[in-house]
Amino acid sequence: MASPVARPTPVLADGPSAARSVPLARLLGLASLHLLVIALCALTIFPLLWMVSTAFKDAREVFAPGLRLIPSAPTLANFPDAFRVFPIGWWFFNSATIAVATTLGKLAISLPAAYAFTRLDFPGRRLCFSLVVGTMIVPFVVTIIPSYIMVAKLDWLNTRQGVIVPSVAHTAFYVFLLRQYILTLPPEIFDAARIDGAGPWSILWKIVVPNIRPAIAVVTILAFLGAWNQYIWPLLVLNDLDAKTLAVGMQFFARNSDSGQLWGPMMATATLATIPPLALYALAQRQIISTFVTSGVKG
Amino acid sequence: MATAREYHVGGRRVGWRGAGVPRRGRRLGADAVAGYLFVAPLLLLIGLFIYWPLVYSAYLSLYDWNLVSPDWRFVGASNYTRLPDDPRFRTAFGQTVLYVAALVPIKVLLPLALAHLLWPIRRSRAQDAYRVLLFTPSVVSFAVAALVWLWIFNPIQGVLNQLLLAGDGSRVNWLSNPQTAIWCVIAVSTWKALGFNLLLYLAALEAVPEEYVEAASIDGAGGWQLVRFIRWPLITPTFFFVLVTTIIFVNDEVFSAINVLTDGGPFDRTSNLIYYLYQQAFRYFQVGIASAVALLLSGAVIVLTWLQFRFVERRVHYG
Amino acid sequence: MTLEQAGRFGATNARLVAPAPRRRVGRRAVILGGLAASCAGLLVACGQAAPSTPTKPAGAAPATSAVAPPAVAVGGSPSPVASPAASPVAAASPAAAASPAAGASPIAAASPAVASPAASPSPAASPSPAAQRAPVAPGRTVEIAFSHIWATPPNATAEQRHPAELVADAFNATNVGVKVQTRVDSTDYYEIFQKAQADMAAGRPPALVMIPWASILFADASLGITNLDDIAPAGELPQILDTMNPAAVALVRLDGKVKGMPYALSCPVLYYNAGVMKQAGVEPAAMLKDWTTFAELAPKVKAVSGGPICGLGGNWDWPAQSLIQNAGGRVLADDNTPAMDSPEAANAMRTIADLAKADIWSMASARENLAAFQGGTLPLFMNSIASLGGLRAGVPFDLGTHPFPLYPGKPRRMSSGGSFIACFARDKEQQAASWEFIRYAASQPGTALWMRTGYLNATKYDLPRVPGQEAAYVQYDEGLTRETAWPGRRGGEVQRVWATYVQRIWGGDLPVEDGLKQAKAEVQTLIAQG
Numbered sequence A: 001m002a003s004p005v006a007r008p009t010p011v012l013a014d015g016p017s018a019a020r021s022v023p024l025a026r027l028l029g030l031a032s033l034h035l036l037v038i039a040l041c042a043l044t045i046f047p048l049l050w051m052v053s054t055a056f057k058d059a060r061e062v063f064a065p066g067l068r069l070i071p072s073a074p075t076l077a078n079f080p081d082a083f084r085v086f087p088i089g090w091w092f093f094n095s096a097t098i099a100v101a102t103t104l105g106k107l108a109i110s111l112p113a114a115y116a117f118t119r120l121d122f123p124g125r126r127l128c129f130s131l132v133v134g135t136m137i138v139p140f141v142v143t144i145i146p147s148y149i150m151v152a153k154l155d156w157l158n159t160r161q162g163v164i165v166p167s168v169a170h171t172a173f174y175v176f177l178l179r180q181y182i183l184t185l186p187p188e189i190f191d192a193a194r195i196d197g198a199g200p201w202s203i204l205w206k207i208v209v210p211n212i213r214p215a216i217a218v219v220t221i222l223a224f225l226g227a228w229n230q231y232i233w234p235l236l237v238l239n240d241l242d243a244k245t246l247a248v249g250m251q252f253f254a255r256n257s258d259s260g261q262l263w264g265p266m267m268a269t270a271t272l273a274t275i276p277p278l279a280l281y282a283l284a285q286r287q288i289i290s291t292f293v294t295s296g297v298k299g
Numbered sequence B: 001m002a003t004a005r006e007y008h009v010g011g012r013r014v015g016w017r018g019a020g021v022p023r024r025g026r027r028l029g030a031d032a033v034a035g036y037l038f039v040a041p042l043l044l045l046i047g048l049f050i051y052w053p054l055v056y057s058a059y060l061s062l063y064d065w066n067l068v069s070p071d072w073r074f075v076g077a078s079n080y081t082r083l084p085d086d087p088r089f090r091t092a093f094g095q096t097v098l099y100v101a102a103l104v105p106i107k108v109l110l111p112l113a114l115a116h117l118l119w120p121i122r123r124s125r126a127q128d129a130y131r132v133l134l135f136t137p138s139v140v141s142f143a144v145a146a147l148v149w150l151w152i153f154n155p156i157q158g159v160l161n162q163l164l165l166a167g168d169g170s171r172v173n174w175l176s177n178p179q180t181a182i183w184c185v186i187a188v189s190t191w192k193a194l195g196f197n198l199l200l201y202l203a204a205l206e207a208v209p210e211e212y213v214e215a216a217s218i219d220g221a222g223g224w225q226l227v228r229f230i231r232w233p234l235i236t237p238t239f240f241f242v243l244v245t246t247i248i249f250v251n252d253e254v255f256s257a258i259n260v261l262t263d264g265g266p267f268d269r270t271s272n273l274i275y276y277l278y279q280q281a282f283r284y285f286q287v288g289i290a291s292a293v294a295l296l297l298s299g300a301v302i303v304l305t306w307l308q309f310r311f312v313e314r315r316v317h318y319g
Numbered sequence C: 001m002t003l004e005q006a007g008r009f010g011a012t013n014a015r016l017v018a019p020a021p022r023r024r025v026g027r028r029a030v031i032l033g034g035l036a037a038s039c040a041g042l043l044v045a046c047g048q049a050a051p052s053t054p055t056k057p058a059g060a061a062p063a064t065s066a067v068a069p070p071a072v073a074v075g076g077s078p079s080p081v082a083s084p085a086a087s088p089v090a091a092a093s094p095a096a097a098a099s100p101a102a103g104a105s106p107i108a109a110a111s112p113a114v115a116s117p118a119a120s121p122s123p124a125a126s127p128s129p130a131a132q133r134a135p136v137a138p139g140r141t142v143e144i145a146f147s148h149i150w151a152t153p154p155n156a157t158a159e160q161r162h163p164a165e166l167v168a169d170a171f172n173a174t175n176v177g178v179k180v181q182t183r184v185d186s187t188d189y190y191e192i193f194q195k196a197q198a199d200m201a202a203g204r205p206p207a208l209v210m211i212p213w214a215s216i217l218f219a220d221a222s223l224g225i226t227n228l229d230d231i232a233p234a235g236e237l238p239q240i241l242d243t244m245n246p247a248a249v250a251l252v253r254l255d256g257k258v259k260g261m262p263y264a265l266s267c268p269v270l271y272y273n274a275g276v277m278k279q280a281g282v283e284p285a286a287m288l289k290d291w292t293t294f295a296e297l298a299p300k301v302k303a304v305s306g307g308p309i310c311g312l313g314g315n316w317d318w319p320a321q322s323l324i325q326n327a328g329g330r331v332l333a334d335d336n337t338p339a340m341d342s343p344e345a346a347n348a349m350r351t352i353a354d355l356a357k358a359d360i361w362s363m364a365s366a367r368e369n370l371a372a373f374q375g376g377t378l379p380l381f382m383n384s385i386a387s388l389g390g391l392r393a394g395v396p397f398d399l400g401t402h403p404f405p406l407y408p409g410k411p412r413r414m415s416s417g418g419s420f421i422a423c424f425a426r427d428k429e430q431q432a433a434s435w436e437f438i439r440y441a442a443s444q445p446g447t448a449l450w451m452r453t454g455y456l457n458a459t460k461y462d463l464p465r466v467p468g469q470e471a472a473y474v475q476y477d478e479g480l481t482r483e484t485a486w487p488g489r490r491g492g493e494v495q496r497v498w499a500t501y502v503q504r505i506w507g508g509d510l511p512v513e514d515g516l517k518q519a520k521a522e523v524q525t526l527i528a529q530g
Helices: A016-055 A059-063 A078-085 A088-119 A125-135 A141-153 A160-168 A172-183 A187-195 A200-211 A213-229 A232-237 A246-255 A263-295 B023-060 B087-121 B125-139 B142-153 B159-168 B178-207 B210-218 B223-261 B273-282 B287-315 C003-010 C025-045 C163-173 C189-201 C213-222 C236-242 C246-252 C274-280 C291-305 C317-326 C343-357 C366-375 C385-394 C428-442 C444-450 C470-477 C491-507 C512-528
Strands: B006-009 B012-016 C142-147 C178-183 C208-212 C260-266 C268-273 C310-312 C380-384 C399-402 C417-423
Touching: A016 A263, A016 B087, A016 B125, A016 B142, A016 B178, A059 A263, A078 A088, A078 A263, A088 A125, A088 A160, A088 A172, A088 A200, A088 A213, A088 A246, A088 A263, A088 B023, A125 A172, A125 B023, A141 A160, A141 A232, A141 B023, A141 B273, A141 B287, A141 C189, A160 A232, A160 B023, A172 A213, A187 A200, A200 A213, A200 B023, A213 A246, A213 A263, A232 A246, A232 B223, A246 A263, A246 B142, A246 B223, A263 B125, A263 B142, B023 B287, B087 B125, B087 B178, B087 B223, B087 B273, B125 B178, B142 B159, B142 B178, B142 B223, B178 B223, B210 B223, B223 B273, B223 B287, B273 B287, C142 C189, C142 C428, C163 C178, C163 C428, C163 C444, C178 C428, C189 C208, C189 C213, C208 C213, C208 C260, C208 C428, C213 C246, C213 C417, C213 C491, C236 C428, C246 C260, C260 C385, C260 C428, C268 C274, C268 C317, C268 C385, C268 C470, C274 C291, C274 C399, C291 C343, C310 C366, C317 C343, C317 C491, C343 C491, C343 C512, C366 C380, C366 C385, C380 C385, C385 C399, C399 C470, C417 C428, C428 C444, C491 C512
Parallel strands: C142 C178, C142 C208, C310 C380
Antiparallel strands: B006 B012, C208 C417, C260 C417, C268 C380, C268 C399
């Protein structure tokens, strides 16, 4: 494995060949490394490319034997077809609403809590924090049946709030992440604020939030992705066709015996469903990495 | 820093001139109130939707109830004791062990190897591009991933079978064949999770202070020794995190893949305990049995996590 | 774990790092703008902007469900592929008419036979829904939900919609103060059942649901069906039942109460691709006479098609019941004990297992088999007569139908399938409204509309038959037995367990005798737990 430390090319007195062989070996090694990784990337990306490719193929070509990545007669018809088969517009809207609301909810809940656990001293703080951390270990499955019963009693089945509210409860991870980041802030700025007589609320908004923007960005992105891609809980709560989210709707699309053969429109739907997460990721990947480096990931 | 306006007790600044009542007490009071207010919503939510369900599940597992009828039959522990007799539970249990045994090493070790592979070319445009590409599957939802792979595994028009047909003319029923179905699900799950863990490991490697590495290589350490004594210990926290979270979430993550690809699989061969639970509760309306399974599963996960903390965590090097 | 451990677990290399360098705003804006533009473009192209109406009330759901598979043109009655006659966990045995608890008298000696009523005259006076009837709720329209599994392609014209929708529309047009809202949440009986249960858990039971015959015991035990006796005004129920085939009525009687209105009655048949059969030089009637001739002539057909020649279009256990019965066996005996390990049943199961091993029988899924049949690569297709309309409209070749092959020396004993309209409403007004719809659906105009599907005539009315149904009526005339109704609170699960065993035995995963023994033991355990 190549050392990260740059080594100066040794200058040898006895001839050019010795001086050349080291960089050549390294070059070959690097080239094969690149090739390997490129092959891996191609393999990884191929399913998604195939998905997009099928989305633009017409029905005949979808079912024709043979493999063509680029459709011979690209068509946009699958997209309107998908909308005609199922209420994709509703699915999109539901997914978006639920994702946004869940993200905002998680932020609103976890930010003050993270600050409180870091900077505010109150009796029982350690106990509360243990409780919060404990929820990260409680597996999701044990909560679904009683949560479902509760949501049914509240008459929240088939509603967006039925999906959002229980999901917001699973925010311990973000409390953790934010807490780690807040811990990295120097205590002096808090003390300075206290001198000026600021209360906890204004400290939260005027000091903490501006300084942990990268962490907030990451929480936002991860929470949004998580909520957008959420599967088990919406599957249980959302039964009405119009109320489904994209993830659940696509499962319905695929397993429904009537529509199960409509691969073109299905892939079109899948393509549409992929755009928002990918866009978000493309915009924010630097942020994610840098925050992980700062707070050491895990938390 | 002490100024003329400030009071100090024992080296700690506790108040400042101008306050009548000792600020310390008042500050604590205000802090406490704010503290409670700030954590109250969180505690309320986790109490309602995580801890209360835990208790209620335990309660439900002692009854035979179908979610709608007003009569509940108390059955005590028989929901638990009858489980081993149920062939489907046994299958699901075996499958769960298989999933964990196969997926955890793949998801934890493979990205590590990949991260080391990518290390020499870090900080280059190429690595950025590779990272983006390899992370993309993790960004799409599981439902999308499963759907795409459902299409790829299609026995008539799917990519894999088309390749096979062109190759040696054979055809495999990937998802209907009990031997191959579970590996298909595992493959999809791996494909999806690779990028995320890879990212974590790369970040951890990046966080290794350069000085250590330079110092070590000046002292004559070669590539492998650098890994073993410098890099590896310093990324053990990440490794531990990946290990713990993977074990906790592995069964959840395959749920959507199973749901879309095989619905439990040919003869329940791709089912796992979570899927068994889902079927019992929401297909057959056996809430008691489902709750019993849920508790067993949670108990197992909690015990596993505790074991990891007890025995593995002490080997983690916190820089 | 202690707090310190938690803290360490989280906070390792915490150190201050300069915040990430700001990217050039321009690049981000470009990406974002481009994506937004393309999303907007796609959405506009799809002709659908942001949804216009707010969240609809939970009770009403427009039937905007699946489109027929690509090869199928819209027309006729596009019934779903998965056998609508039986839920995926369909039980399969000619159980006696009576429930195990109370002894309602069986119609026939051994098991109730549902014979075709071609000979009996039409009843004199059919209750006319257009007659003057007191409105259910004076001055307002009561809305009830009707949940079924028959989706209509979204591009269909008014006439091409599924008859279930046509019946609902015709009823709504009679203006008796009741409006029926149909909903097709799934093309799978089990899923609409699940939905009904979810609604009940939320305190809003659906008014009307199509329940498969096989699930009658299970549905009643777990969800509690509202008896028609309790919701029909005095005298009206016997009047309606008189117009129905008595054996069909026997299928819905439980504990002396009428649990629903028989409606969708079907039986399995064999569809075949006439072109491929001719190409193979095989006369369908000769080959499909019995299983011996089937096995003899199968290789000739296989030579043309290249792979397996016959496959199932629905769930595994429903045709298995017919096969076992044709061989002289039973799935459940009259007292609801499992009887599938008899030599006759083993013979039936072995027939298919051998065919599957010889790669003549396709073990692919129903969806795949349907696609293969429609595409012309699978010559024979075993499915419910109810899918006749959809198949005929959707296949490019000549479609033929034929009764099941028999066993030499054994009588024909096919099982029926389908579903009945069950009421789950608990509210008096909803119940009265539900009865109004049931009356109409079972009347002559309602049934006439319904007969446009491939379903068999469960009434005594003399109604035209769909061409191609002859094969089904041959079986109907000789008597269809009841589809196995799995008893007990775990009935749903039992059904699926048995279906899995059928699949495994046919697929060679289990040897025939051992598999049947295991199946019997497990079924017995589950039933006993009910």
